[in-house]
Amino acid sequence: MTFYETLTAAINDFIKYGFDSPDRLEYWSKKLRNTLVNSLIDENSLKNAVEKALNTAYHRLVTKGKLVNKYVDRFTIDRLKPKMQEELQRRIMVSARLIELNRNETVNTVLKRFSGWASSIPEGGSKAVDKLEEKKAIRKSIVKIPYEQRRVIIDQTHKLIANINDIVAIDKGAIAAEWNSHWRESGYDYREDHKERSDKIYLVRGSWAVDKGYVKPADGYTDEITSPGEEVYCRCFYRYIYTLQKLPEEMLTTKGKTAIQSGKTQ
Ligand SMILES: [Zn+2]
Structure with missing residues (x-):
């Protein structure tokens, strides 16, 4: 079952039976966690993608000499390389940690919303939310993902460029x-x-x-x-x-x- 299918099944189950026992909530929470984790972009490929993007930006700026201008010569860039390389490594590390944090936060937020909703349904179920439209709305509010994982890549690349420019400017x-x-x-x-x-x-x-x-x-x-x-x-x-x-x-x-x-x- 996909995450969405699982979520639909879980909502239907609660509409029918309501929050009659913690076991019911635990059962679905576990299922949702597993399917949600599987549905997210694979952590390692995301980390690889961000590392690649950061390396590319670094290469363009530092190795290919895009930083060289009227005020900044090649010699300065070469001299500052260790400092800039350090900044690159720091960004790679921070990104990996952010990806992990965002991922956990996404899963926790979705599960918290689900259990918040599920525990509000009285024992015996609810007739009030039996309509398709309402079910859709519940589903939508539960899965609204707080972080778009790919934005980490854009964000960290921008930070790398800003900090490298900063290192050079202050030095010059x-x-x-x-x-x-x-x-x-x-x-x-x-x-x-x-x-x-x-x-x-x-x-x-x-x-x-x-x-x-x-x-x-x-x-x-x-x-x-x-x-x-x-x-x-x-x-x-x-x-x-x-x-x-x-x-x-x-x-x-x-x-x-x-x-x-x-x-x-x-
Ligand atoms: Zn701003």
């Missing part, structure tokens, strides 16, 4: 970062506070520009807020700023403005 002396959110994208379930951060520029604490007193915060520092991608399913990203000229005027001190004018910006 980024002085600020502009927050970018996908909130304009239709269908993207954005966070309200991330939408508000969009296009705002946050200073990097401890950068040379801060040390020299060239800059002042307008919206605060990067270490005062969560990082892009830090929260679950967040796809926001930073665009890093390396030079004083790229900062809006209100973020420059008088000293900073003078430095730009005299060309002494490093």
Whole structure:
């Protein structure tokens, strides 16, 4: 029997007999757990898929040199490789654990909903829920899966990319970062506070520009807020700023403005 067939049979059984003994609930819960576990994407193939996706992203960024740009040379990337490799391994580990947790949580949530519903049916069954439509609704509310397992892959890949970019930017002396959110994208379930951060520029604490007193915060520092991608399913990203000229005027001190004018910006 598939999970859905088992669930239908379990609902029918409770409608007919009601919650007349804990044994009845236990019997069905066990059956449901087994069929549900079997119906979920195989844990190992999911772990392999996430590992592959993370390795591909890493390869594209680091090995193939997509990170190299005007501010970042090949030499820097090579020097930072151990740190980035460490981040890759950390993501692989976290993903595997998340997949396992989500899986357990999915099963537990479904079973909790089922026993919540089943134990509410009085002994002797219920005539009130004998209609097909209502049965369907019960079934639907029970199986609503809390986590889409495949989203772990997308989420963790994004986090890897964000963190690798971060490692490079800080190493290269980024002085600020502009927050970018996908909130304009239709269908993207954005966070309200991330939408508000969009296009705002946050200073990097401890950068040379801060040390020299060239800059002042307008919206605060990067270490005062969560990082892009830090929260679950967040796809926001930073665009890093390396030079004083790229900062809006209100973020420059008088000293900073003078430095730009005299060309002494490093
Ligand atoms: Zn976000």
